Amino acid sequence: MTAARGRTSRPTSRAVSRPTGRPPLTEERKAEIRLEIARAAVELFVTQGVAATTGEQIGAAVGVSSRTVWRYFPSKESCVRPLFSAGIDRIADSLRRWGPGRPLDGIFDSERADEDGPLAGPDRATVGALVRLTRTEPGLRAIWLQTYDEAEPAFARALAERAGLPADDLRPTIQAAMFNAALRAAVEHYALHTADTHPDRTTAQTELTETLRVALEVAAEGVG
């Protein structure tokens, strides 16, 4: 197992006089392990299907017992979440850093969408396949939706702040849901229609950026 065995990294900042003993895993290390389990799970889900893969198999693929898998993830399907949430987290960060008064449609190009957008990173192709799997695997679909759903309150807060409204106001709440849904639909559309037609990475990324640009445009226009 390349993953979960031992190997505590040094915590950078000393907490105020921690008692002696084995130092706990850093959050970074935990995230690494989670990601390793996630990749193994996706590999199995794609090749065998979700129902046919057991927690035991997922653990074995990383050299870990099933019990440990459940310590890192609350359910079998949720093992894919780190792959899903990476892209959304980048968008949420972009939105958070975005100042008030500026139009939303500047988010991606200013933030180097080619590298930082959703579906970026080393798992681009994997996540694409995973999103496609969402169509046939209801359990994965649920995780996919849940991942976006959990980002929604943060969007709502940001939009409410920009508009100078209370955080639980109806309008920014609805706008956040719409913004979120537009992004999700765009990523899905990309994964389903244009992903595998462009094996070349840069072309594919350009397509994705264009798709997201349309999403922001439609979000700004509204549904007529």
Add this chain to the structure above:
Amino acid sequence: MTAARGRTSRPTSRAVSRPTGRPPLTEERKAEIRLEIARAAVELFVTQGVAATTGEQIGAAVGVSSRTVWRYFPSKESCVRPLFSAGIDRIADSLRRWGPGRPLDGIFDSERADEDGPLAGPDRATVGALVRLTRTEPGLRAIWLQTYDEAEPAFARALAERAGLPADDLRPTIQAAMFNAALRAAVEHYALHTADTHPDRTTAQTELTETLRVALEVAAEGVG
């Protein structure tokens, strides 16, 4: 058990010479049973929490074995779906009957939203409580999201048709997702903020209609 026992209703139109034997349950009868199980499940979920209620208990509450519960629903949490989907189905019907060229914001008032809108019907209060439960019960949240998610393709087709575009075009797909999300967010906001402040039925319904009107307005405006 008031529910699932026997009692086949007469199929209205004879299928072309069905062979002899016990007639199958009509779809209406099946829907009745599903609804009865759903109500019992919600009752238990609200009072005990989801984790604490077993399939056996749900079945017992309707006088049916757990095996039968799984014949009507694929999972414990999905027992609540009939309550959730009723409102969305009404909206989908409204949208389907809506002619091309007309603005979306006429949907509800013309369709007597007070009686036919989401959260209408005898289960109005129950569904409100259920939507609130969604905040603390991830399993129910997943069903709630899934219910709306499944309505999305129909919305996308309707919008694509209105715009004279192919069904899988990017823009109507995104618009459908936004429209859907706006409705969902509005219903949630209503259930969380204004539902129990108006125990009076008509006042509550008026509030809901107003909330939905805002949702359609925001959907039409877009997120600025």
Add this chain to the structure above:
DNA sequence: CGACTTTATGTCTCTGAGTGACATAAAGTC
């Protein structure tokens, strides 16, 4: 009425997800 047929539900059994309790190993301090 009873023989026959089809459907709905119950019973039994099994796999696997997920949890809690406890044992053991890893990785540090003194």
Add this chain to the structure above:
DNA sequence: GACTTTATGTCACTCAGAGACATAAAGTCG
């Protein structure tokens, strides 16, 4: 090496959910 804390493994358990089969319900036809 003694001691402490954390991470993981092992074992035992509950329950969700599915498959196989038996039985009951509800009809038709003689």
